[in-house]
Every structure is written in structure tokens, then in C-alpha cells.
Amino acid sequence: xxxxxxxxxxxxxxxxxxxxxxxxxxxxxxxxxxxxxxxxxxxxxxxxxxxxxxxxxxxxxxxxxxxxxxxxxxxxxxxxxxxxxxxxxxxxxxxxxxxxxxxxxxxxxxxxxxxxxxxxxxxxxxxxxxxxxxxxxxxxxxxxxxxxxxxxxxxxxxxxxxxxxxxxxxxxxxxxxxxxxxxxxxxxxxxxxxxxxxxxxxxxxxxxxxxxxxxxxxxxxxxxxxxxxxxxxxxxxxxxxxxxxxxxxxxxxxxxxxxxxxxxxxxxxxxxxxxxxxxxxxxxxxxxxxxxxxxxxxxxxxxxxxxxxxxxxxxxxxxxxxxxxxxxxxxxxxxxxxxxxxxxxxxxxxxxxxxxxxxxxxxxxxxxxxxxxxxxxxxxxxxxxxxxxxxxxxxxxxxxxxxxxxxxxxxxxxxxxx
Amino acid sequence: xxxxxxxxxxxxxxxxxxxxxxxxxxxxxxxxxxxxxxxxxxxxxxxxxxxxxxxxxxxxxxxxxxxxxxxxxxxxxxxxxxxxxxxxxxxxxxxxxxxxxxxxxxxxxxxxxxxxxxxxxxxxxxxxxxxxxxxxxxxxxxxxxxxxxxxx
Ligand SMILES: Cc1ncc(COP(=O)(O)O)c(C=O)c1O
Numbered sequence: 001x002x003x004x005x006x007x008x009x010x011x012x013x014x015x016x017x018x019x020x021x022x023x024x025x026x027x028x029x030x031x032x033x034x035x036x037x038x039x040x041x042x043x044x045x046x047x048x049x050x051x052x053x054x055x056x057x058x059x060x061x062x063x064x065x066x067x068x069x070x071x072x073x074x075x076x077x078x079x080x081x082x083x084x085x086x087x088x089x090x091x092x093x094x095x096x097x098x099x100x101x102x103x104x105x106x107x108x109x110x111x112x113x114x115x116x117x118x119x120x121x122x123x124x125x126x127x128x129x130x131x132x133x134x135x136x137x138x139x140x141x142x143x144x145x146x147x148x149x150x151x152x153x154x155x156x157x158x159x160x161x162x163x164x165x166x167x168x169x170x171x172x173x174x175x176x177x178x179x180x181x182x183x184x185x186x187x188x189x190x191x192x193x194x195x196x197x198x199x200x201x202x203x204x205x206x207x208x209x210x211x212x213x214x215x216x217x218x219x220x221x222x223x224x225x226x227x228x229x230x231x232x233x234x235x236x237x238x239x240x241x242x243x244x245x246x247x248x249x250x251x252x253x254x255x256x257x258x259x260x261x262x263x264x265x266x267x268x269x270x271x272x273x274x275x276x277x278x279x280x281x282x283x284x285x286x287x288x289x290x291x292x293x294x295x296x297x298x299x300x301x302x303x304x305x306x307x308x309x310x311x312x313x314x315x316x317x318x319x320x321x322x323x324x325x326x327x328x329x330x331x332x333x334x335x336x337x338x339x340x341x342x343x344x345x346x347x348x349x350x351x352x353x354x355x356x357x358x359x360x361x362x363x364x365x366x367x368x369x370x371x372x373x374x375x376x377x378x379x380x381x382x383x384x385x386x387x388x389x390x391x392x393x394x395x396x397x398x399x400x401x402x403x404x405x406x407x408x409x410x411x412x413x414x415x416x417x418x
Numbered sequence: 419x420x421x422x423x424x425x426x427x428x429x430x431x432x433x434x435x436x437x438x439x440x441x442x443x444x445x446x447x448x449x450x451x452x453x454x455x456x457x458x459x460x461x462x463x464x465x466x467x468x469x470x471x472x473x474x475x476x477x478x479x480x481x482x483x484x485x486x487x488x489x490x491x492x493x494x495x496x497x498x499x500x501x502x503x504x505x506x507x508x509x510x511x512x513x514x515x516x517x518x519x520x521x522x523x524x525x526x527x528x529x530x531x532x533x534x535x536x537x538x539x540x541x542x543x544x545x546x547x548x549x550x551x552x553x554x555x556x557x558x559x560x561x562x563x564x565x566x567x568x569x570x
Contacts, residue, residue, distance in 0.1 A: 354479070355453070355455075355477065355478035355479060356453070356478075357453045357478040357480070357538065357541060358422070358478050358479045358480065361421070361422075361480075361535060361538060362422065365420075372453070373452055373453055373454075374451075374452075374454065378451075381454070386454075387453070387454020387455075387456070387476065388453055388454040416422055416427065417427065417430075417479075
């Protein structure tokens with residue numbers, strides 16, 4: 001299928017958002033008679049027509065299992081699946097396709113590393129370091145690991161602005177620290193962590209580092225050779241791709257040393273009842289039939305984002321964030337939580353006398369979709385003494401007018417609760 | 419139907435029977451970890467009747483108004499009736515009630531609209547389940563996990 005959006009070249013000009021919006025059919029729908037204003041992109045973003053078409057094309061004319069049969073469909077599906085791996089590798093500036101493992105998402109990737117690396121190399125008395133800004137999926141697998149091997153989970157504190165306390169961080173590093181797992185961007189507050197600086201510090205102790213890039217990859221240019229982490233994980237559904245697929249990047253040397261995660265088909269070279277020889281990476285970590293359609297869709301999503309330009313998207317989100325911050329700050333009785341100097345397009349807030357759940361329900365009545373609750377980051381909420389917040393999060397297709405709708409909605413809620 | 423009607427907003431602003439009792443015979447805590455609702459409920463039960471009731475805590479408007487209106491509906495009533503009302507209320511917010519139930523509900527019918535907001539059903543029903551937990555000396559209930567009263 002010929003797809004013009006793929007040939008759109010990124011340039012240095014501002015995003016043409018009205019053109020971009022035409023790529024996303026769902027943005028033309030309405031909620032309760034109002035045009036949809038979608039500000040829940042940190043939870044899941046929408047798919048452009050070209051990704052939907054790519055997935056449908058796969059089902060219409062390419063579907064088959066991969067890496068197994070000699071017939072034409074299987075060979076084609078295998079080729080397209082592997083092509084996606086290459087697209088992702090180049091997108092992230094990884095060294096080799098071997099370092100790109102398809103998972104079911106960020107959560108799948110972190111659990112894989114906690115188990116296959118953690119259980120093999122961590123021992124009693126070792127320490128795992130995470131920040132106070134982590135999503136539950138970057139807390140619980142490490143807690144489970146620590147319980148299992150007798151290691152200790154340590155938490156890097158954050159400041160009132162919602163930034164990682166770098167001095168504290170440095171003082172927590174020691175020869176006992178055997179793993180560092182950090183989010184690139186806080187999904188609850190939007191803080192962008194200084195991961196390069198933090199990774200450099202960890203390097204001096206030889207500590208392996210995983211970066212949870214669920215909120216990073218969709219919104220900024222990622223150069224893994226520059227970041228120099230050992231593992232980087234993310235999900236397709238937050239970057240214009242489908243759900244059910246994600247990526248674990250791992251340095252070849254480490255992946256080779258790790259044990260397989262799941263056992264099954266595809267991850268083996270040969271099986272007898274006495275002994276199984278494991279396949280090489282990345283297949284060693286891709287047991288069973290992978291999410292083939294989803295991985296191919298993810299490849300197309302990457303191409304789509306590249307055609308727009310990640311730097312342009314990032315710049316656009318910065319403008320939306322600045323405008324939203326200014327407008328929200330004008331509202332009395334509203335407090336923004338998280339004031340880091342480096343923030344992604346995520347803004348969390350609370351309102352005096354109105355619970356976030358009521359805010360969310362009432363905004364929905366106006367067609368405005370936001371997230372309310374603890375955002376799977378209860379420890380972050382506890383740090384700021386709130387049970388929940390309302391969160392608006394932006395993406396390439398959002399506009400200043402979307403934010404105006406949000407602000408109008410908030411004003412009408414204030415009237416209702418006055 | 420607009421859920422945020424005058425009555426609900428009024429109960430949210432000035433919840434009735436709010437606070438604590440000095441001599442409770444029963445009490446329980448109700449949690450909704452998803453939205454952070456947390457309420458404490460105290461009862462004074464005599465001769466199988468609710469002589470006094472008080473609720474306290476932090477919650478969204480739906481939960482608070484529901485708790486406040488619940489206290490008005492059950493105060494001075496036999497435990498058995500409170501139990502029946504809980505079951506009817508629960509049926510209503512799930513959209514499973516019938517006409518004979520409606521007459522029992524009276525002003526509580528204002529919460530009917532919540533059946534169209536599945537994510538908010540738990541907010542409205544939490545006070546009622548906390549009431550049952552107190553009666554059954556359960557101590558603590560949560561809308562999530564194994565003792566989730568809605569999915570069980
Ligand atoms: C920072 C962060 N980490 C991890 C996750 C989990 O992603 P998934 O549910 O796709 O595995 C999310 C998504 O909510 C996230 O925002």
C-alpha cells in the first residue's frame with residue numbers, strides 16, 4: 001500500500017498540527033456531543049491511519065507464523081517482522097539487531113531483566129537502586145527480585161520540585177549497589193531525569209543500568225550509544241503503535257550472559273529430554289509466537305514518527321507544556337505537582353475541594369479525556385502527600401485549543417463545586 | 419442524567435453525620451486504592467438496630483455524598499433493613515434493579531446515573547460495603563483485591 005505519510009520529510013519548521021491531526025481518525029470522533037480532546041497520551045497514544053493500515057494489510061495478505069515454515073507467507077511474515085527490528089534498531093541508534101528484543105511492553109521488558117539478569121547475578125546483601133518517581137512496573141519486579149535473593153531495594157529521594165536529589169543519589173552509590181533502574185521520564189509528574197549524568201556516576205562503580213523509556217522514546221530523540229545504558233525498555237502503545245508489543249534493548253555482552261526468561265519454541269536450537277541448547281540473542285528471549293502484527297505495526301509507527309521528526313515533536317510538546325502551565329497557574333486553588341526544570345509534556349495537578357475523580361468525570365462530560373488517580377505511581381503520590389492527581393499529557397496532535405478546552409472545563413468545575 | 423446534581427453537591431459540601439462516635443459498637447475502614455478514597459465508619463448498634471452512625475475520611479464527591487445520604491437512610495433502622503438496602507443499592511448502581519426495588523431506594527435513586535460510569539460505581543458503593551464490613555466486624559475492606567465487593 002502506498003503511504004504518503006512515510007515520505008513526508010522532517011524539517012526544521014514547526015509541526016503542521018492540523019495536517020497531522022488528519023492522520024488520526026479517532027481525533028475526528030466526539031464524546032457526549034463534544035469533539036474529543038485527548039489529553040491522556042501518557043497512558044496510551046493513538047494510531048495514525050498508516051499504522052492501522054499496516055496492521056490490517058498484514059492480516060489481509062501476510063499473516064502466518066514466523067521463523068518456522070518454508071512456505072511463502074511464513075517467509076514474508078518473518079522478513080517483515082525482522083525488518084521492524086531493523087527499523088527499531090536504527091531509530092534508537094543501537095549497534096546491532098541482536099540487541100533488540102520484542103516484548104509485550106515495558107512491563108514485560110523490566111520483568112525479563114529483573115529475572116534473567118537479577119536472579120542470576122544478584123545475591124544476599126546486594127542493593128538495587130531505583131528513584132522515588134518510578135511507575136509500579138519499575139518497582140514491583142525489583143521488590144520481587146530482592147525478596148527472592150535477599151537483596152535490598154533502595155530509593156533515591158526526590159525534591160519538592162519533583163527532581164531526583166543528585167547529591168543523595170551519589171551518596172547512595174557504593175560497591176554494594178548491583179543494579180540501577182531508572183525511569184527516563186516520570187509518567188506521573190513529567191520530570192525528565194538526568195539519566196546521562198546518573199549513568200556516568202553508576203559507571204564508576206560498574207553498576208548495570210536499566211532505563212524505563214516508556215515516556216522517553218515517544219517524545220524525544222533517543223541515541224542509545226550516547227545514553228550508554230545497559231538496558232532500555234518501552235511500549236508500542238505510547239508511541240503511535242499498537243498495544244501488545246514493546247521493546248527491550250540490551251547490550252549484547254549482557255544479554256549473552258543472561259539466562260533465558262521463558263522457555264518454549266523459537267528460543268531453542270535443539271531440544272532433547274536431557275538437554276536443550278538455547279538459541280542465540282535476540283531469539284533466546286523471544287519464546288513462543290511473538291506479537292507479529294503488533295511488531296510490524298510498531299515498525300510503521302517508528303517510520304511515522306521519523307517522518308515528522310522527534311525533535312519537532314519534542315519542541316511542540318514543550319510549547320504546549322509552557323502554555324498549559326501558564327494557564328493552570330492562573331487558576332486559584334489549583335496546584336501543579338512537579339515543577340522540574342526539565343519536564344516532558346505531562347502536567348499533574350490538584351484542586352482545592354475537588355477530588356481528581358470528580359474532575360475527570362466532569363471533564364469527560366466536555367469531551368476532555370484526562371487521567372485521574374495515582375498513575376500507577378503510588379509512592380510518588382505519597383511523596384507529595386496526595387492520594388491522586390489529575391494529569392493532562394500531550395502528544396504531537398494536541399493543540400493550544402485542546403488546552404483551552406481543558407482550562408474552560410476546569411473553570412466550569414470550579415463553578416459547580418463553588 | 420447529570421450525576422453532579424444539587425443534592426449530591428450539597429451532601430459533598432455539608433456531609434451529614436460526619437465525624438466519629440464516642441461509643442461505637444462496630445467500626446470499619448473502607449478503601450478505594452484506585453482513586454484514594456478512604457473512609458472510616460462507626461456504628462452504635464442496640465437491639466439489632468442502628469442507633470447512631472458516623473462517617474469520616476477523604477474521598478471524591480460521589481463517595482462522600484453517597485456516605486452522607488446512606489447515614490440518613492439507615493440511622494434508626496434495623497440492621498436487617500440496612501442489609502436489604504445495601505443489596506438494593508448495589509443492584510441499582512450496577513443497573514440490575516427492578517421496580518419493586520425502586521420504592522425502597524427513595525432519594526438514593528439520585529445515584530442511578532452512575533451505572534453509566536463504570537469507573538465510578540465503586541466510589542458510590544464504597545460506603546455501603548464499609549457499612550456491611552462494620553456490621554460483620556470485618557474491620558477493613560477495599561474495592562480492589564480479593565475482598566472487592568463489586569467483582570465478587
Ligand atoms: C514510566 C512508565 N513505565 C512503565 C509503564 C508500563 O507500561 P506497559 O503497561 O505498557 O507495560 C508505563 C505506562 O503506563 C509508564 O508510563
